[in-house]
Structures are given as C-alpha cells and as structure tokens.
Amino acid sequence: MLDATPTTLVERQALRVNPAKTCQPIGAMYSALGIHGCLPHSHGSQGCCSYHRSHLTRHFREPIMAATSSFTEGTAVFGGGANLRQALKTIYKLYDPPVVAITTTCLSETIGDDIPTIIREATESGVIPNGKTVIHANTPSYVGCHITGWSNMTASMVKYLSERSGESRNQVNLIPGYVEPSDTRELKQMLATWGIDAVTFPDTSDVVDTPQTGHFQMYPQGGTTVEALKTTGDSLATIALGPEASTQAAIALDAKCQVPAHILDLPIGVAATDRLVQTLMDVTGTQPTDEIVNARGRLVDVMTDMQAYLYEKRVAIAGDPDQVVPLVEMLVTCGAKPVYVITGAESKYFRDRTQAILGETVPEAVIRDNADLFYLHQLMKQEPVDLLISNVYGKYIARAEDVPFVRYGWPILDRVGHSYFPTLGYGGSLHLLCTIINTLLDRKDRDDPDEVFELVL
Numbered sequence: 001m002l003d004a005t006p007t008t009l010v011e012r013q014a015l016r017v018n019p020a021k022t023c024q025p026i027g028a029m030y031s032a033l034g035i036h037g038c039l040p041h042s043h044g045s046q047g048c049c050s051y052h053r054s055h056l057t058r059h060f061r062e063p064i065m066a067a068t069s070s071f072t073e074g075t076a077v078f079g080g081g082a083n084l085r086q087a088l089k090t091i092y093k094l095y096d097p098p099v100v101a102i103t104t105t106c107l108s109e110t111i112g113d114d115i116p117t118i119i120r121e122a123t124e125s126g127v128i129p130n131g132k133t134v135i136h137a138n139t140p141s142y143v144g145c146h147i148t149g150w151s152n153m154t155a156s157m158v159k160y161l162s163e164r165s166g167e168s169r170n171q172v173n174l175i176p177g178y179v180e181p182s183d184t185r186e187l188k189q190m191l192a193t194w195g196i197d198a199v200t201f202p203d204t205s206d207v208v209d210t211p212q213t214g215h216f217q218m219y220p221q222g223g224t225t226v227e228a229l230k231t232t233g234d235s236l237a238t239i240a241l242g243p244e245a246s247t248q249a250a251i252a253l254d255a256k257c258q259v260p261a262h263i264l265d266l267p268i269g270v271a272a273t274d275r276l277v278q279t280l281m282d283v284t285g286t287q288p289t290d291e292i293v294n295a296r297g298r299l300v301d302v303m304t305d306m307q308a309y310l311y312e313k314r315v316a317i318a319g320d321p322d323q324v325v326p327l328v329e330m331l332v333t334c335g336a337k338p339v340y341v342i343t344g345a346e347s348k349y350f351r352d353r354t355q356a357i358l359g360e361t362v363p364e365a366v367i368r369d370n371a372d373l374f375y376l377h378q379l380m381k382q383e384p385v386d387l388l389i390s391n392v393y394g395k396y397i398a399r400a401e402d403v404p405f406v407r408y409g410w411p412i413l414d415r416v417g418h419s420y421f422p423t424l425g426y427g428g429s430l431h432l433l434c435t436i437i438n439t440l441l442d443r444k445d446r447d448d449p450d451e452v453f454e455l456v457l
C-alpha cells in the first residue's frame with residue numbers, strides 16, 4: 001500500500017502526510033471521562049463530536065458517550081451560545097449527569113464563543129441546576145494535538161474544582177498522564193500496596209474498560225469524584241507523570257493551592273520507575289513494600305536474561321512524547337539502538353530528553369518532533385530497521401518494509417488488550433518489554449534457516 005513512498009527526503013514546511021497525532025478535543029474528552037459521572041460535551045458541529053467519540057470507542061472498544069452543540073451554518077454566523085444553552089437544557093432533561101465537561105472545537109474557537117460567560121449565565125438562569133458541576137477547556141485543534149487537549153482539560157479540573165481548606169491531608173495527588181486505564185489502575189495499585197493515600201486524576205479506569213454485567217450504565221463506577229478533586233489543594237504533593245500531558249495541571253495546582261509539583265517521566269522501564277519510587281519515598285518518608293521491590297527484581301531479571309536478543313537492534317519509534325522518551329531510555333538500557341525517533345507533537349521536552357539519552361549511546365539517531373509517519377517511512381527506506389514501534393498507523397509501513405511491528409500508544413484500532421494490560425511501573429514495563437522481545441523472536445523463527453531453528457532458546 002505504501003510501496004511507492006519515495007526514498008528521497010524533501011524538506012516540508014506546510015504539509016503533513018500520515019500525521020503522528022490527533023486533534024485536541026479527543027484528548028480533552030478522554031481526560032473528562034476520568035471524572036466520575038461526567039458527560040463530555042463537544043461545543044461544535046456533530047461531525048467533530050462523532051469523530052472524537054468514534055476514535056475513543058474504536059481504541060477502547062467501549063461505547064463513549066458525549067453530547068454536542070450541533071452547530072449549523074447559522075451558528076457560524078451568530079455564535080454558538082444559544083446552541084450550548086439548549087444543549088445544557090436537553091442534557092439535564094434526558095441524562096442528568098453530575099458533571100458536564102465542555103470542550104471547544106476549531107469552529108467554536110474561530111467564532112470566539114466565551115464559554116465561561118455562557119456557563120455563568122446558564123447557572124444564574126437555572127439552566128444548570130443547583131448542585132451540578134460544569135467545567136470547560138479551550139481546545140482549538142489548529143494548535144497542539146490530543147495531548148494538549150488532555151493537558152488543558154486536566155488543568156481545568158484544577159482551575160474549577162481544587163480547593164485549599166487550610167488543613168493539609170496526608171495524601172498525594174497523582175496525575176497519571178495520557179495513558180491507558182490499565183496503567184492508571186496499575187499505578188493506583190502500586191500506591192495502595194505501598195499504603196499511600198492518593199487522589200488520582202483523571203482516572204479513566206472502570207470508565208473505558210468496564211466489565212460486561214448485562215446492564216448498561218450511563219455513568220460507570222470509575223472516575224475521580226468531584227469531592228476528591230476538591231481535596232487536591234490540601235495534598236502533600238502532586239506527582240505529575242508525563243511532562244507534556246500533566247505539567248500544566250500540576251503547576252496550576254501549585255499556583256492555586258501551593259501544592260508542590262514533582263514532574264516526572266512516565267514510569268516506563270527500570271530507571272524511570274525508580275525515579276517515581278524515589279520521589280514517593282521523599283514525599284511520604286516511607287519505604288516501598290517487598291511486593292514492589294520484587295516486581296523491580298523480576299523486570300531486571302528479564303532485562304538481563306534477554307539482553308542478547310535486543311542488543312544492537314535498530315529500532316524506529318513514533319508516538320507521543322511522554323511515552324517515547326522513557327521507552328527510548330528503556331530500550332537503550334537493554335542494548336537496543338533507537339535510530340529513528342519521531343513524534344507528531346511539537347515538544348522541547350521530547351527533543352532535549354531524547355537527545356540527552358541518545359547523544360552518547362546512539363549519536364547517529366535521527367530525533368524529530370513535529371514530524372509525520374511519511375518522514376519516518378522515508379528514513380526506514382534509506383536505512384532499514386529491525387523493529388518498528390508506533391500506533392496502529394505504523395502497520396502500513398511495517399507491511400511495506402516487512403519489518404516486525406509492535407503497536408504502542410494512541411490510537412490502536414485493530415487489536416485488543418492495550419487497554420487491559422499496563423505498560424507502566426515495574427510490572428507494566430515487564431509486559432511491554434516481553435511484547436517487544438517476543439515480536440523480535442517471532443521474526444527470528446520466521447527467518448531462521450532449518451539448521452538454527454531452535455525449540456529452546
């Protein structure tokens with residue numbers, strides 16, 4: 001399908017081919033789903049909302065509920081205020097959600113709808129009933145990407161809801177980043193095992209991976225409650241995982257309620273997870289349990305045992321900055337060579353951290369933010385790799401170049417399991433590492449001549 005991709009690189013300024021990112025409101029909608037009882041509302045045309053919902057539905061294989069202001073041509077002229085007021089009336093009449101989280105779209109941002117004023121007037125006029133919570137985030141999709149949207153909505157939770165009562169609580173805030181529900185569950189379990197009380201927000205576990213019970217629940221049991229979000233201003237500290245996704249909310253919480261922020265890489269691999277564990281030790285003054293220490297040991301054991309199969313393997317990686325940076329670190333620790341590393345987002349964090357990791361170990365590595373998969377494919381055609389790691393869109397490149405392929409990141413639309421098996425923490429990293437190694441071993445089995453085709457490693 002992509003066999004005709006040309007090898008010659010041409011510098012492009014105003015054209016993306018196969019972008020390695022999606023639009024802002026998708027990320028904001030995903031973040032909003034992490035509030036308990038929240039109905040996301042897309043302030044724009046039905047097409048935007050359908051796209052956002054369907055992308056989330058396809059990735060998580062769960063029905064994603066969201067409302068829309070249903071813009072028409074007239075709205076583009078007269079503004080979307082009347083549509084939003086009517087939408088809120090309908091929402092409370094039909095669905096009665098405890099929380100509504102409004103995301104804007106390209107069109108409503110271009111019109112310039114003043115959402116805070118519309119929310120205030122709707123509250124004063126009784127359109128928004130007493131006791132109901134409505135928040136919003138500005139998410140124009142001609143700026144940033146899905147990570148920006150996630151970041152904006154998560155920061156809005158702080159701006160609208162966090163409070164400082166004056167009495168501090170022996171708890172930490174955990175912002176897990178733009179990750180799978182399984183990752184959030186893994187992190188929560190780690191803290192629970194450790195005995196650390198935490199407010200994890202947004203928490204999409206048990207929202208987009210709900211069990212089949214035979215009964216439809218409009219508002220699943222998961223998600224961070226508004227009451228818990230209000231207490232985040234009294235916490236000891238905020239642990240923000242994934243700088244691009246979580247920094248904004250952590251800094252907003254520090255500015256609003258003076259809760260110190262610790263901004264860390266996503267805990268992928270031993271080194272990044274160690275940094276998280278060390279930070280938790282410093283913040284709480286406690287030690288991790290044997291269970292956590294043993295999980296670390298198992299990860300180190302597999303890294304040591306299987307290092308020969310990753311050593312010097314040339315890897316191409318595309319994905320979100322927060323995932324790619326620690327993934328590169330983990331692969332380098334295991335002896336692999338990430339030679340092409342790209343992200344669709346514009347990210348100084350990505351550039352600086354990836355360069356710091358690869359500068360001495362893989363000095364020939366091509367590191368590029370604000371790039372696309374077409375560019376990555378061209379690099380791979382110039383000098384092949386042994387493995388490609390990217391979201392689902394990399395499958396076309398993997399097929400064209402006959403390269404082993406690990407699906408990782410957002411979105412994955414053609415496989416199951418990504419939202420159920422974590423890739424964060426010691427346990428999650430072990431799962432991710434085994435997936436990568438087994439993919440390489442599958443290829444080895446396919447290609448080995450009979451005389452070295454082994455039953456036992």
Ligand code: SF4
Binds near residue numbers: 023044047051105
């Ligand atoms: S890019 Fe803009 S117009 Fe397109 S779906 Fe996203 S918000 Fe809507």
